[in-house]
Amino acid sequence: MLQLNYIRDNKDEVLKRLAVKNFKDAETVISTIIELDNNRKAAQKQADDTKAEANSIAKQIGELMKSGNKAEAETLKAKTSELKNTEKALDEKLKSIEVEVFNLLVTVPNLPHSSVPTGKTAEDNEVVRESGAKPNLYANAKPHWELTSQYDIIDFELGVKLTGAGFPVYKGKGARLQRALINFFLDRATAEGYNEVQPPIVVNEDSGYGTGQLPDKEGQMYFVNEDNLYLIPTAEVPITNMYRDVILKESDFPIKNCGYTPCFRREAGSYGKDVRGLNRLHQFDKVEIVQISHPQKSYEILEDMRDYVAGLLQELELPFRILKLCGGDMSFASALTYDLEVWSAAQQRWLEVSSVSNFETFQTNRLKCRYKDTNGKTQLAHSLNGSALALPRIVAALLENNQTAEGIKIPNVLVPYCGFEMIS
């Protein structure tokens, strides 16, 4: 959520940058917000003055009662009933304006960073870097969803029986590979200075609001009706919400946390070959890295995070590329996002395995995650996160790219974690 003060003081700038995100009706929405806010201020002033008067009368009555001057107290009492009515009316007016402003404010996406390329779709994303050679597969190379059943390592049908589509069962070396990747990612993140946490994987409504899944995207999350809890779509939600309603000290920065969790996404309305096999699941595993930073450091940190994730892909010997997302392809809450994609050799396409974003104050404004600066003023911190990494598409690429006539070769770095060199 954008800061109202910022919108008020920088209207033109806000409109210019919202245009990069292709936010429709920006002019109307922003103007309405500013106008409503002016109304709010006026109403608040009125309400405050009324309350001030009522407060002072109440105090006078108190003193009169104490000194036994009952008659005078009664005359003062008579004066208050009208005040009470106006007070009530003004409060209601104020509240309704505030609700109106809030409802508009949550529809406004974050402002993109000045370096974000303009564009509408994924076609317009900017390739920042490409690394690693795409493998030449042998003649009978197969897509991963055939390899998984050939070697009996991931069973999609069995998952359908137990739960439904998009909930695969990992078996044998497939399960072991999952565990190996999780441990590998966590070990690397810890070595990079991230503090490992194991958060709950169901969260309450407040947490959903804090990171911006609510009120907009509740359709994307599984919901436990009886207890009013949501299954997390990413560890970002609980890990970032650890800093909800917190005022940090400047010396607390940088705050680096990482965590492994299963992630749950309803993915309502997704069909077709994009969702084949491991490409899109309802439940998957992911290691997430999250940082809370000083505003002046956040872009430096964003690049560190991006390069860290790239390093993981290099270690896994996967060809990958880094994209800087254009305004139209970026998420609602992000100011700047890098996507990392791995080459999936049998599908002949790039698969997104990580998204690293700086949210600046967009999340922290809602979270009320602040810090005290050197002047003792409280300021909003910046929040950032990235996948490091999401497993399914990594597994898809590993299986497809490393397949040979004899079996699937495990990259060297994972062998100690797996305890085997080949899936055959």
Add this chain to the structure above:
RNA sequence: GGAAAGUUGGCAGAGUGGUCUAAUGCGGCAGUCUUGAAAACUGUUGACUGUAACAGGUCCGGGGGUUCGAAUCCCUCACUUUCCGCCA
């Protein structure tokens, strides 16, 4: 699932319906003392809104009510803790 008790500032913890502008302690910050530190002593110590700056307003779990006036009384919801039951 049953019963009871609770929810107050960064933390602990007081608080007979009227200077609550929330006691006190701890912690934090600043100062005195010290070569430096500790201890001791002194002072200071929240958030939001608002203003040019003051002033003013809001906040004692959330919401509602009673009252001229609520941290305090009433209703309601949420959460926490303890005990019992069930159970990994």
